[in-house]
Amino acid sequence: MPHKIAVLAFPGISPFHLSVPNLVFRAVDDDGDVDEELDEPAYRLTVCAVRPGTLPTLGDGFDLAVRHGLEAFKDADTIIVPSWDPQRGVPLDLIGALRTAHRRGARIVSLCLGAYVVAASGIVEGRELTTHWKWAEDLAVRHRGIRVRSDVLWTDLGDVVSSAGTVASLDCCLHLLRRDLGAAVAARVAKRLVMAPHRDGTQAQFVTTPIRAARARDDIGAAMEWAGARLGEPLDLDEWAAGGAGMSRRTFTRRFRDRTGESPGQWLLRRRLELARTLLETTDLPIETVAHRSGLGSAASLRRYFREVLGTSPSRHREQFATTR
Structure with missing residues (x-):
């Protein structure tokens, strides 16, 4: 059965925001990206609105013809709110439909300012929600029971997923794809869209950041490439700092965290896990070999990290996402 996605449109929506889920999830089925044994597409998307009909887009450049109403929420596996107008109130029937879908077990996703709708629904009260850094303070003032985050590109609570501004919506949808269908499929879709499977960094790097000279050296970026080419090798932090970036360990660690929002060790573990996931999905290599090639050491270490x-085991991950069957 296809995974059903309902995407909410509203009067004045940005066409780009609305197109992001369609762009990412429909790309899965292009050129045989999904297992050929599947008789149906991996995803089925429906665009809906509180009041279906003709909706103007941002700037009134053209209108949208939306045929479906909130009944699309009733059997959706995932509901995506790709944006919202913070000056617009959230209709009570939209709040009710979102709450009902969430109680039923639907995954709720807000992209960028769609966080205003999810916050108004009350389903993340006492939890956290990510949105565009420019609107984070306003959202936090309106909903004091929610921890509003502006320091990350996306947040995944399991049942609720939220992302930062415009382009981060692509990162978030790619993350959902990775979660649903595995790292190998997500990597193929990212390649098709000419984007990175993982984008390193946080929103913090985009806030009041001075513009660098065009030819300025990106030492941390070079260090990432240096480590990325050596994932299967033991990497000492001092060696990485000196060989990859030409810095002391202390300076490297500080600048790496400023750039990415995480420590060098956390970043390296994430990259190695991603490599291990891809090897498990696309090869028949023994678990021990996967652990060695991804730099995670032994099979026992690989199982522990997974x-x-x-929250799973290498064997279960392979059973779920293997493309070599």
Whole structure:
């Protein structure tokens, strides 16, 4: 059965925001990206609105013809609110439909300012929600029971996923794709869209950041490439700092965290886990070999990291996402 996605449109929506889920999830089925044994597409998208009909877009450049109303929420596996106008109130029937879908078990996703709708629904009260850095303070003032985050590109609570501004919506949808269909499929879609499977960094790097000279050296970026080419090798932090970036360990660690929002060790573990996931999905290599090639050491270490970080085992992950069958 296709995974059903309902995407909410509203009068004045930005066409780009609305197009992001369609762009990412429809790309899965292009050129045989999904297992050929599947008789149906992996996803089925429906665009809906509180009041279906003709909706103007941002700037009134053209109108949208939306045929479906909130009944699209009733059997959706995922509901995406790709944007919202913060000056617009959230209709009570939209709040009710979102709450009902959430109680039923639907995954709720807000992209960029769609966080205003999810916050108004009350389903993240006492939890956290990510939105565009420019509107984070306003959202936090309106909903004091929610921890509003402006320091990350997306947040995944399991049942509720939220992302930062415009382009981060692509990162978030790619994350959902990775979660649903595995790292290998997500990597193929990212390649098709000419974007990175993972974008390193946080919103913080885009806030009041001075513009660099065009030819300025990106030492941290060079260090990432240096480590990325050596994932299967033991990497000492001092060696990485000196060989990859030409810095002391202390300076490297500080600048790396400023750039990415995480420590060098956290970043390296995430990259190695991603490599391990891809090897499990696309090869028949033994678990021990996958652990060695991804730089995670032994099969026991690989199992521990999968359990702690991904909540599963390498064997179960392979059974679920293998493309070599």
